[in-house]
Amino acid sequence: MKSSTSKRRPAKTKRADFYRLRLYIAGQTPNSIAAIANLKKICEDKLHGKYRIEVVDLLKKPQLAKGDQIIAIPTLVRRLPPPVKKIIGNLSKTESVIVGLDLKPLR
């Protein structure tokens, strides 16, 4: 499943403000479902219109686990803005997610 707010970047958004996030899951486990829901909520609250989430199911694409050095599931990778950041867990601890992704408050 792939959910993204928009294919094109909104014109107003500066490149540095745009978040490209990739969430690795393995099948529809409770943790995976929770992680997707938690992530969407946090992004809507904090990054409205300035993010794109890509969900990778490793059961379907196991070869992708190597590239991002995935060990734990779920793992969220912040691909943009640099530097790449990685957080693990079902994203239920919102504060940890905000700190881990280094999310700036919405202006």
Add this chain to the structure above:
Amino acid sequence: MPGARPKVVRSSLAKSPTGIQGLDEVTGGGLPKGRVTLVCGSAGCGKSLFAMEFLVHGAVRYGEPGVCMDFEETEAKLRANVASLGFDLRELTKRKKLLVDFVSVERNQIAETGEYNLDGLFIRLAHAVKAIKAKRVVLDSIEALFSGLVDSTILRAELRRLFHWLEEHKLTAVVTGEAGEQTLTRHGLEEYIADCVISLDHRVTDQISTRRLRVVKYRGTSHGTDEYPFLIDREGISVVPITSLELAHKASTDRVSTGISVLDEMMEGKGFFRGSSVLVSGSSGTGKSSLAASFTRAACARGEVCLYFAFEESPSQILRNMRSVSINLEPWVKKRLLHFHAMRPTSIGLEAHLAVVHKLIEKFRPKVVVIDPITNLVSASGTHSIKSMLMRLVDFLKVEQISSMFTNLTFSGDPQERTAAAVSSLMDTWIVLRDSKPNGRPRRELYVLKSRGMAHSREPRELIVSERGIELGKVLRDHSLATPVAGPGGVAVPE
């Protein structure tokens, strides 16, 4: 080393041979098949090399492709390890014999935001195993996860699940772990491993390092609990099994010439028993090496492979000196019947010497082994260790039916003399060489102090070492020494 296989091992458990020299003998065939084995030890003890050897030999010799999940080493280091075993990592990877997945765990860089598991790792492993139809797996060193992941409760549960998964998939696995202070591994991995735990150790005593291997646990298999010395060299690991715990070697009735016809005469006209051990002791310059050389030459002339361990002189020096007494060994070296191995006794520990000796015997499969002199090994250790080392070596040689000659330098009144007494009980035959000066004329004397299982001459003869070779004169009636009291134990020292 078929003869050296401990006879006590009777096992119905399926084993996966490691291909590590000596280890498969110690464990009665290798590691438990389809099970997880923990290999632990401190940094630099050889864990990673052990794991890699298990994998590479498995892939190359036993047709079992292997996956390595490497949590620590870089590709360059791993490639060097594989290359040291004589294989090219890229080539093996290309041929789908080996697959390495480098797992990087960023130390404390990962924020944890709720529940998780290690499915990512499982998926990677499963994917790799499937890709090359692997039968063996190495996780080196999975403990790295402890530094990357904070929640050790999750981690421990996941490790348990991982080991179960490996067994469920009938994979033979080696997991490495760093030695802890009170426990075998820093994070107590041994709690999860039920079947086989091997501990590697690297000790430095008196500035000489010795590596030892111990099988701590091996369920369903009687294994030696001793520590086995092992060696890491250009060809990887070799373990020295402590052979034949029982004295069960067959005693040969076959005889081999000493290389000196009169000496053969002194021993029922037939020489030594094949597979027996001979000690030649004497002070400096009495002709010990010459005796060893003529024994060697006679064996080579019979077409037998000889292995000559020189602890004092370089091979070229030995060859030159022997030429001067008309013993030309060079043709046999050229014909690859005679192999020299020279080393400084103090360069490595006694156990390592033993390991080297074993290894070369395995390699060349000689019929005759010469160690010249064992005295110099004493400088590398105490008398007790040399005795136990020699005991193991002599046992091993006997099981393999290899005739052996040990030279021993003595000084009268010196502690070395006691060494001779200590080791002589292990020897079947003891030949004593002496200097004497009856009527002011110096001469060398030889007599057979003991020789088990035969009616040997006890009378001393003059030993003449000249450019014409080695000759034994008539029985000395006027010898300066009283006829030595040679008890069967051979402990009596003349004078």
